[in-house]
Amino acid sequence: MNLNRYDRQIRLTGFGTRGQELLGNARILVVGAGGLGVPVCQYLNAMGVGTLGIVDGDSIEESNLHRQPAYGPSDNGQAKISVLGRKLKEQNPGTNIELHQTFLEPSNAMALLENYDLVVDATDRIPTRYLLDDACVIRRIPWIYGALHGFEGQLSVFNYQGGPTYRCLFPQIPKPGEIPDCNQLGTLGVLPGVIGSLQALEAVKVICGLGEILSGKLLLFNALDHQSRQVCFQKDISQEIRKIRDDSHYSAGLCDTGGGIPMVDYLKLNEAGKSHLLVDVREPEEFNAYHLPHAVNFPLMELEKNLTEMDKSAEVYLICHSGSRSAQAYRKLEGKLQSASLKWIQGGVRDLQAETS
Amino acid sequence: MTVLLFGVTRDIVGSGSLEIPASEAKGLKTVEDLKTHLKKGYPGLKDLSSLAIAVNQSYASEGDPIQDTDEIALIPPVSGG
Numbered sequence: 231m232n233l234n235r236y237d238r239q240i241r242l243t244g245f246g247t248r249g250q251e252l253l254g255n256a257r258i259l260v261v262g263a264g265g266l267g268v269p270v271c272q273y274l275n276a277m278g279v280g281t282l283g284i285v286d287g288d289s290i291e292e293s294n295l296h297r298q299p300a301y302g303p304s305d306n307g308q309a310k311i312s313v314l315g316r317k318l319k320e321q322n323p324g325t326n327i328e329l330h331q332t333f334l335e336p337s338n339a340m341a342l343l344e345n346y347d348l349v350v351d352a353t354d355r356i357p358t359r360y361l362l363d364d365a366c367v368i369r370r371i372p373w374i375y376g377a378l379h380g381f382e383g384q385l386s387v388f389n390y391q392g393g394p395t396y397r398c399l400f401p402q403i404p405k406p407g408e409i410p411d412c413n414q415l416g417t418l419g420v421l422p423g424v425i426g427s428l429q430a431l432e433a434v435k436v437i438c439g440l441g442e443i444l445s446g447k448l449l450l451f452n453a454l455d456h457q458s459r460q461v462c463f464q465k466d467i468s469q470e471i472r473k474i475r476d477d478s479h480y481s482a483g484l485c486d487t488g489g490g491i492p493m494v495d496y497l498k499l500n501e502a503g504k505s506h507l508l509v510d511v512r513e514p515e516e517f518n519a520y521h522l523p524h525a526v527n528f529p530l531m532e533l534e535k536n537l538t539e540m541d542k543s544a545e546v547y548l549i550c551h552s553g554s555r556s557a558q559a560y561r562k563l564e565g566k567l568q569s570a571s572l573k574w575i576q577g578g579v580r581d582l583q584a585e586t587s
Numbered sequence: 588m589t590v591l592l593f594g595v596t597r598d599i600v601g602s603g604s605l606e607i608p609a610s611e612a613k614g615l616k617t618v619e620d621l622k623t624h625l626k627k628g629y630p631g632l633k634d635l636s637s638l639a640i641a642v643n644q645s646y647a648s649e650g651d652p653i654q655d656t657d658e659i660a661l662i663p664p665v666s667g668g
Contacts, residue, residue: 262668264668265667265668266668267668351668352668353668354666354667354668355666356664356666359664376668377664377665377666377667377668378665378666378667378668379593379594379595379665379666379667380597380598382593382594382597382665383665384594384665399639399646400637400639400664401637402636402637403637404635404636404637404663404664405634405636408595408634408635408636408637409594409595409637409663409664409665409666410595410598410666411666411667415667417667422667422668448639448662450593450660450662452603459591459644459660460644461639461641461644461645461646461660461662462644462645462646463639463641463645463646464646
């Protein structure tokens with residue numbers, strides 16, 4: 231270990247050589263290399279975590295840059311994981327960086343988590359957090375939860391020494407479209423930096439046994455007035471889980487996949503030349519950055535203005551970034567079109583970009 | 588009774604907190620009563636199938652009793668990252 235590099239940290243009473251050694255022996259997996267994942271990885275890497283695994287299947291878009299300061303315009307279109315991996319190696323050649331270029335799925339979660347001591351959640355989807363929760367409970371590893379909404383952030387440490395989990399706090403998976411995401415709400419660039427840094431802090435505390443761990447407590451942070459509140463919660467044994475559930479349990483459609491078709495099926499019928507209208511319900515900036523050539527852009531909030539246009543086509547297909555807004559759009563439009571038949575596409579342009587990059 | 592609103596509940600109600608006057612709070616005996624009362628005033632809350640409630644900063648269940656001096660928090664899961 232390069233003691234000089236970590237001198238100021240080792241000097242810190244309460245951390246010391248022992249803290250540095252524990253960190254150096256730790257294996258931490260960060261799921262997501264976006265707004266939260268970038269600061270989490272940069273700090274854990276700078277501080278000397280022995281092995282840092284990163285899972286992400288996404289590529290860099292221009293609209294990511296304001297909140298993911300490891301990336302610049304020349305990285306656009308590249309896989310996040312390769313760019314971040316390269317930068318982390320430069321930042322600290324002593325870390326063993328393990329890159330997993332994929333999204334966390336029910337089929338790979340258990341394998342990805344194998345051999346890690348701790349997981350940091352830097353995802354941007356609620357269903358993925360349920361999957362992460364289940365996988366961590368089964369593997370008996372703690373995970374650091376962080377999530378954002380507007381100017382607010384949430385933070386907690388789940389499954390710490392068998393303690394309460396995400397399902398104890400939110401037993402019911404919300405329906406698609408119930409909770410808006412950052413693409414819809416927007417986020418101030420620095421906020422994921424604040425919450426991600428707090429996650430890195432909790433990760434180090436868990437590994438080194440420092441202070442009071444945020445287990446059984448949910449921290450609610452408001453950036454506008456600097457109010458932080460903590461809510462205590464208990465373990466709910468009715469939420470115990472022993473195996474990963476079927477894909478449908480975690481998919482964006484959850485229990486309600488009605489009206490949805492898998493992306494592969496859509497691509498086949500499009501290739502076969504079937505006449506239809508593809509409606510991209512994302513915001514105009516997202517649409518302009520990347521879209522299927524034949525798609526039209528009717529943002530989610532303006533769908534109702536475009537009913538007549540949609541009715542001109544016999545079949546309408548709805549697409550978005552990941553499948554959550556298209557499902558929401560489907561529910562909004564159900565029963566409102568006179569003649570056109572309606573479907574939403576499961577998955578989204580995210581999957582297409584991941585395949586083509 | 589003070590109700591603090593987080594995440595999407597803040598957006599639905601249009602404010603970070605609500606004050607329920609003692610006259611109205613009197614009739615609200617449990618967390619469930621409060622939820623029903625709020626959903627009447629703010630129908631958007633009806634769409635939330637997953638919502639944690641804290642009474643005086645402790646997680647509470649539907650049947651837990653509440654008093655008009657309590658501070659209640661509505662905490663939905665949040666998605667962004």
